């Protein structure tokens with residue numbers, strides 16, 4: 608059964624580790640992440656962007672697939688199914704479809720409008736027992752054409768949104784989606800500490816987990832980050848393993864063209880990436 612991310616993140620915050628959000632794109636992704644979480648006894652959050660939801664034909668299909676896998680693979684660790692960077696309408700659609708967690712990304716609205724829409728969605732999420740993530744200060748990335756340092760959130764705005772009663776808060780601290788550019792200046796721990804000072808116990812979320820050096824990840828966790836989003840890294844691992852399989856001509860040998868064989872190295876590569884991240888985040892064994 609899907610659970611809200613609230614309890615797992617509060618435990619992570621208190622235990623000084625982070626729960627990984629791994630974004631899913633299809634059946635192989637979902638299966639690899641769930642099996643790894645179960646094997647390592649780690650809580651896990653499955654992230655679905657609006658684009659990935661559309662790709663998988665819609666949120667109901669996603670919910671059906673994930674619930675079916677939890678039952679048929681015998682997954683007993685806590686699993687949250689979370690909308691990543693949702694619009695207001697996307698959040699409502701995921702509530703309706705049976706997600707257990709939503710992120711409302713109102714960071715592109717003026718702060719007043721972000722607060723108003725976040726407030727409305729918190730009420731709905733609370734009624735359903737769902738967790739809600741809000742974002743303050745937009746997180747840069749290749750898709751926005753932002754290169755260089757990511758934006759840093761205003762700690763007072765973070766407090767204003769945290770006080771609305773969100774479950775967890777994503778705040779820009781120089782992090783970026785996708786691959787980090789060569790000249791990236793690193794995470795702003797001063798900003799993170801200032802935000803933590805203002806928001807107190809609120810579990811914080813670090814987006815753009817791909818390519819942040821390990822020591823920075825650990826420091827961020829020590830300063831209150833309890834959820835870390837990983838997306839690009841699994842994509843890169845999957846693509847590399849699949850390319851190697853094809854470049855080695857394995858799809859031309861015997862039944863190597865069978866999709867269950869063709870996609871297997873990529874699925875294994877996702878498992879290895881997820882395992883590596885869970886080790887780094889310290890979530891292994893926390894679901895026992």
Ligand SMILES: [Zn+2]
Nearest residue numbers: 746814815836
């Ligand atoms: Zn993000």
